[in-house]
Amino acid sequence: MHELSIATYVVDLATQHASQHEGSRVAAVTLRVGSLSCVHEAALRFSFDLVCEGTPLKGAELHIVAVPVSVWCAACQAERELPSIQRFACPVCGAPSADIRAGRELDLESIELVEAALP
Amino acid sequence: MSHSRPIRSSSVQPPRGQSPRILEVRTKILKKNDELARAMRAEFEAAGVVVVNLVSSPGTGKTAFLKETLTRLVKAGEPVAAVVGDLETDNDAQRLAASGAPVRQIMTHGLCHLEADMVKAHLEGWDLSSLRYLFIENVGNLVCPTSWDLGESLRVALLSVTEGEDKPLKYPGLFNTADVAVITKIDLTEACDFNRALARANIEAVRPGMRVFETSAKTGAGMDGWMEWLTRAGQA
Numbered sequence A: 001m002h003e004l005s006i007a008t009y010v011v012d013l014a015t016q017h018a019s020q021h022e023g024s025r026v027a028a029v030t031l032r033v034g035s036l037s038c039v040h041e042a043a044l045r046f047s048f049d050l051v052c053e054g055t056p057l058k059g060a061e062l063h064i065v066a067v068p069v070s071v072w073c074a075a076c077q078a079e080r081e082l083p084s085i086q087r088f089a090c091p092v093c094g095a096p097s098a099d100i101r102a103g104r105e106l107d108l109e110s111i112e113l114v115e116a117a118l119p
Numbered sequence B: 001m002s003h004s005r006p007i008r009s010s011s012v013q014p015p016r017g018q019s020p021r022i023l024e025v026r027t028k029i030l031k032k033n034d035e036l037a038r039a040m041r042a043e044f045e046a047a048g049v050v051v052v053n054l055v056s057s058p059g060t061g062k063t064a065f066l067k068e069t070l071t072r073l074v075k076a077g078e079p080v081a082a083v084v085g086d087l088e089t090d091n092d093a094q095r096l097a098a099s100g101a102p103v104r105q106i107m108t109h110g111l112c113h114l115e116a117d118m119v120k121a122h123l124e125g126w127d128l129s130s131l132r133y134l135f136i137e138n139v140g141n142l143v144c145p146t147s148w149d150l151g152e153s154l155r156v157a158l159l160s161v162t163e164g165e166d167k168p169l170k171y172p173g174l175f176n177t178a179d180v181a182v183i184t185k186i187d188l189t190e191a192c193d194f195n196r197a198l199a200r201a202n203i204e205a206v207r208p209g210m211r212v213f214e215t216s217a218k219t220g221a222g223m224d225g226w227m228e229w230l231t232r233a234g235q236a
């Protein structure tokens, strides 16, 4: 379950960013996850909550923006979104394409900070 | 995964005295691994070593295929080495070492894929510039290794005839990041009623234009073609 590793990377990154803003804690993080990134959403959510325990991210919300796959179609001279990741071909003209323009994302998009409660 | 927009809690009324701030971070989650892998790739290129990452399900025949490949390279006088990742045991390293090549086992203790720092730690003391090829046998898994760059020059996705023809359609993410595919255990084609043309069509569907080899580590079938391709890739 590589989602546990991914969650650890997310929490580490978010903690680093939050530490530059004294007196704040992370209330939520937003990720962009491409459909080719092989991430299972439920496994990632489960891992995220697990990894957040005992860190400044405890209780933080996880927002996931799914990014569909797009390829460049040389025949159409256009970027095309694929209806399925089982066939890398232009959905309009049928030309095969391995020129991927979107769908591999595994990005930390933003972090939402709120004032930390006084101890 | 849902395509709905995320609900930002900024749209929800924050508790009194708390004004949420959105930090636009926009970084790759695996940045730490990506950066190390990039540095390793530069180091490999400078040393002139071709690094090949082998990825497949458990039991596809990575070790058998790699052992055959190493044996042939050692016979040809090529300086080669390998590292192999497994959850536990060093059985695969022992099998590979029979080829005569130096081999190191990476035990991941439960982790389902190799990460760049694990590979790097196991290369210590090896003079990369004396090597022509370095092979990395990843942990048997068709999902998890996909997003982890190990600094490799070539990624090989393997699929055995015993797994069925539709593996590429079930795991497009992994096949899609590969540079070349190998169908292993081709000696079992008849026994498994395996449709080679269909398997090739499925690979082509998820990775148009990718080179596909059909091999048997048992009979040696198809190994010559693979070795020729590898040699050419090594010279490029």
Ligand SMILES: Nc1nc2c(ncn2[C@@H]2O[C@H](COP(=O)(O)OP(=O)(O)OP(=O)(O)O)[C@@H](O)[C@H]2O)c(=O)[nH]1
Pocket (backbone or CB within 6 Å): B056, B057, B058, B059, B060, B061, B062, B063, B064, B065, B086, B092, B139, B140, B141, B184, B185, B186, B187, B188, B215, B216, B217, B218, B219
């Ligand atoms: N008939 C036949 N059997 C093979 C061939 N290659 C491997 N096998 C058998 O398949 C089984 C698994 O092979 P391995 O080489 O250990 O597979 P692997 O992919 O390295 O497995 P993990 O490292 O555990 O993921 C073994 O029993 C091998 O003897 C082949 O070309 N033909």
Ligand SMILES: [Mg+2]
Pocket (backbone or CB within 6 Å): B062, B063, B064, B092, B137
């Ligand atoms: Mg093995």
Ligand SMILES: [Zn+2]
Pocket (backbone or CB within 6 Å): A073, A074, A075, A076, A077, A090, A091, A092, A093, A094, A095
């Ligand atoms: Zn088109």
